[in-house]
Amino acid sequence: MLRSNIRPDRLTLPYVLKSVAGLVDCELGRVIHGVIAKIGIEFDSFVRVSLVDMYVKVELLGCALQVFDESPERNKLGSILLWNVLMNGCCKVGDLRKAKELFDAMPVRNVGSWNSLINGFMRDGEVDRARELFDCMPEKNVVSWTTMVTGYSQNGHHEKALSMFSQILEVGVKPNDLTVVSALSACAKVGALEAGVHIHKYLSSNGFWLNKAIGTALVDMYAKCGNIESASQVFAMTKEKDLLTWSVMIWGWAIHGCFQQAFEYFDKMKSKGFKPDGVVFLAILTACSHSGQVDKGLSFFESMKLDYAIEPTMKHYALIVDLLGRAGQLDEALSFIKNMPLDPDMVIWGALFCACRTHKNTEMAELTSENVLQLEPKHPGGYVFLSNIYAGAGRWEDVERVRNLMKNRGAEKDPGWSCIEVDGHVLSFVAGYHAHEHTAEIYQKLEEITRSARKQGYTPETEWVLHNIEEEEKEDALGSHSEKLALAFALISTSPKTTIRIVKNLRVCGDCHSMMKYISRMNEREIILRDIKRFHHFKDGICSCGDYW
Incomplete structure (x- = not known):
């Protein structure tokens, strides 16, 4: 011009x-x-x-x-x-x-x-100031409501995000696609299946089109809320799919331990002309890791590099370490770490440590913990790892020394919490929680099911408690784990034979895993537990993971 x-x-x-x-x-x-x-x-x-x-x-x-x-x-x-x-x-x-x-x-x-x-x-995490401003608005539009729903969800206030979405419908404002996606994301984070189903029904009866964004969000919600069958149905109904839609579905199969379906959908995705990216390979490697498909996982890892020219990230390397470690190939996992082109981080050493603990390799576990502490002196994981090792060996003075060191350096362990959805409301429990209005009934129910489980052969796995205390006290400590409290509350708050769904922010411990199997058989309940790694479907005394976790 x-x-x-x-x-x-x-x-x-x-x-x-x-x-x-x-x-x-x-x-x-x-x-x-x-x-x-x-x-x-x-x-x-x-x-x-x-x-x-x-x-x-x-x-x-x-x-x-x-x-x-x-x-x-x-x-x-x-x-x-x-x-x-x-x-x-x-x-x-x-x-x-x-x-x-x-x-x-x-x-x-x-x-x-x-x-x-x-x-x-x-965006700055000033949630209360945002709410105060929102309440003062002389007029609101759908963007105002969506900003609140999205903001609450992104700041971890998922229950408030869902409450805000309910208010949107009550005042007669029609949500837009972003509102719906944000609300479904909140459901997925806390496992609020009932709320997610309610949103899905609203979409179906109010003329919302199952486009890429909403279809993908629904698949993700159903998968992360433990209903992989509904996730698969929505996926099939979503005509307009992109790479993210396929990724979410493959992830769903992977975290539910359905490796064959994950492989099948991976092949289908490629046949539709979609080229897998690094995220898709993370999903498929996760499927291999959770199912013990070592050779298949290594093959996918090589294919990612050679066939698709995707440079592996630290997450990909961590999954290979996890894959080898779970299968008991600890020497191979350590050799893989030493030959990595990247410097191993906390996640890499953490994956190896978990495998060392599972396979009771104390020597390698101690080496792993030392590497963690050298990398991040203030990260609580390294101290927890090391105290686990010393506790397992009965070296209680060393346990106390490590814990004092952890305290002095300001490294705080993340508290374990679990949440369940009952009658459309999400309730959270933390380990040792006694402030709930039904505390007495919860602990009474917990004692009752523990006694019944003992008669069926359950023995508390006290090695999951790190303190130098008597066995009887260790059993009491195990009884206050957040997932057991959530389970007890679900048993007294829901109808017989109703499926119980629990979400936990940490990896479920071996004792709680064992208890869930017994309760599922004794109470004729299906229990679906989502921990930080995967889903565990307990039914008739058996877990879907096959105790490979």
């Missing part, structure tokens, strides 16, 4: 600035700004907004503020877009103080102004 001596105008240059923002080219943005000044249209309101927007998106907030401050129209009622663009930019770079200052100084606000600041607070 310039070479043709055609002068750009106030309609042309905003599109040029939009392209500059897309390229994130700071220098080019300054050049275009110079051209705008030379032409003499930099004070045009449309151009002015585009300049601020461009500077915000190329992360030159100082320049954006300067353009804003030099805008004579900024205090006029019609300048709301200029204020919103700058405030949104401040929120994106985390300058909430400036964003709030702009919000308070605005001559007039619209719903977009409120939404931008609420989103900024949510």
